[in-house]
Amino acid sequence: MRRAGLPSHQAATEEVDQARALLALAGRDRRRRGEIADLLQAAVRAGQPLPDVDRIRQRLRGDGPLDDMPTVGEYLTRWLAELTVDANTVRGYESIVQVHLVPHLGDIPLDKLRTGHIKAMFAAIERRNADILAAKASPDPAVRRTVAGVRPTGPSTRQRIRACLRKALNDALAEELIVGSNPAALVKTPGDRPVPIVWEAERVKRWKETGKVPGPVMVWTDEQVVEFLDYAKEHAPDLYPMWHYMAYRGPRRGEACGLLDAEVRLDQRETTINNQIATHGYQPVQKKPKSKAGNRDLALDTETTKVLTAYRARRAQWRLAAGDTWPHTGLFFVRPDGHGWHPNAVTQRFRRLVRQAGLPPIRLHDLRHSAATIALSAGVDIKVVSEQLGHSTTTLTRDTYQSVTKELLHQAADAVADKIHGRRSKSA
Structure with missing residues (x-):
């Protein structure tokens, strides 16, 4: 290995020591030793610095190639294709990769991502996010126009960004492209x-006065649920x-x-969820x-x-009236035809009916939250509610409905205090 143009004898000595240290990493593995020698020759011919010792040591822990480590952007592009x-999950990942991960991390070598x-x-x-909010609040119409239709990246999207990157890096670990721990798993x-x-x-009173909704996820009380269902029964009997x-x-x-x-087994009062329309x-x-x-x-x-x-x-009457034109979808809930x-039509009809009923706004998905909140408030065990919702763990249920579970904890504390107080009164 020959190289000219080094600034001093000391620099030449250090480079020789580095080359020897790199070759020593392969031990008695002749194949890997040959690969390292090729890297050294390629660096010298191109007039580039020798490979970093720690970086080559890290790559040797796997069985992948020692050279041509892809950048994060290159790896994510291949990862998406494989x-x-x-398809819906892939589409979500593609959006995250293109909008967030590649612009911020794309040029970093995959094994150097920290x-x-x-x-x-x-x-x-x-x-x-701060710039977007400041521009939206600007008194200058020209500034506001620069962010027209642009939304800040919210907490849920940030969680999806991290989850996407964590999944991609876990796959890179499985392929032995990188070794050690997953850096995305260490970031909160x-x-x-x-x-x-x-x-x-x-909150309803304040909303009627100001039009402001207290938070992104709102749920109805049991009285409001009843009011909506009574209104829907009359004005949207098909849904x-x-x-x-x-x-x-x-x-x-x-x-x-x-x-x-x-x-749908109505004689047994139960349904089975094993299909969905996305x-x-x-x-x-x-x-x-x-x-x-x-x-x-x-259970129903x-x-x-x-x-x-x-x-x-009622659906049987629709089918009888349609005769041979009735489609056989196999679905329980269908339109009159x-x-x-x-799903989007169901959401649009829901929003319209909520406005017409004069009820405080919630999303259609929040009917699910209302069901869980009412169940917890009624004293249903959180494990039962978690299974009803299809959550993988009760931790997710507890975290999502912590405002309700806190109320239950207060009720439990009061119940314990009342029992102790009753005992103390008798002993006195």
Whole structure:
């Protein structure tokens, strides 16, 4: 190995020592020793610095190539192309990779990505959020126009960014492209999961006066749920049974739209969730629930059983009137023409009806939150509620509904104090 143009004898000696240290990393492995020698020759011929000893040592721990480590951007592009998950998940990952990960981390060699880089990305996202909010609040119309239609990156999106990167790096670890720990797993995502807030009387009053909603996730009280269902029964009888089912038992929108007729056993007062209708763009697609916990049985109360029984009889009348034109979708909830409901259409009808009823606004998904909140407030065990919702762990249920579980803890504390106080009164 020959190189000219070094500034001093000391620099030449250090480079020789570095080359020897690199060759020593291979030990008696002749194949790896040859690969390291090739790297040294290539660096010298190109007039580039010799490879870093620690970097080559790290790569030797796996069995991948020692040269041509891809950048984060190059790896993520290949990773997306080789994913074997459903199209909707891939579409979400692609958006995150293109909008956030590649612009902030794309040029970093994959094996040099550290937690500091990821923290810097989230800090940059926070600064961008502040700039967007400041521009939206600017008195200058020209400044406001620069962020027209632009939204800050919220807590849920930040969590999805971290989850996407963590998944990609876990796959890189499995391929032995990188070794050690996953830097994304060591970074805490800024912003917490939004906690459901109940539309209590004071909040409703303030909303009517100011038009401001207290938080991104709002849930109705049991009285408000009843008011909505009574209004829906009269003004949207074709969708009322589905909304009743969602409000009482808490399935997701796609699970309600995709409920199979064969999985509704009204004589046994139960349904099975093993199908859903998701939207890929706007295209509805039937598929299985994403997780094992998502496949579950939902027991029905007497009232819901009556509503679904009446709906099934009404649906039979629709089918009789349609005759041979009635489509065989296999779905339980269908439109009067027999075709399945598009999830987006169900959401749009829900929003419109909430406005017409004069109720405080919630999302359709928040009917699910209302069902969980009412169940917890009624004293239903959190494990039962977690299984009803299809959560993988009770921790997720507890974290999501912590405002409700705190209330239950206070009630438990008062119950213990009342019992002790009663004993003390008798002993006195």
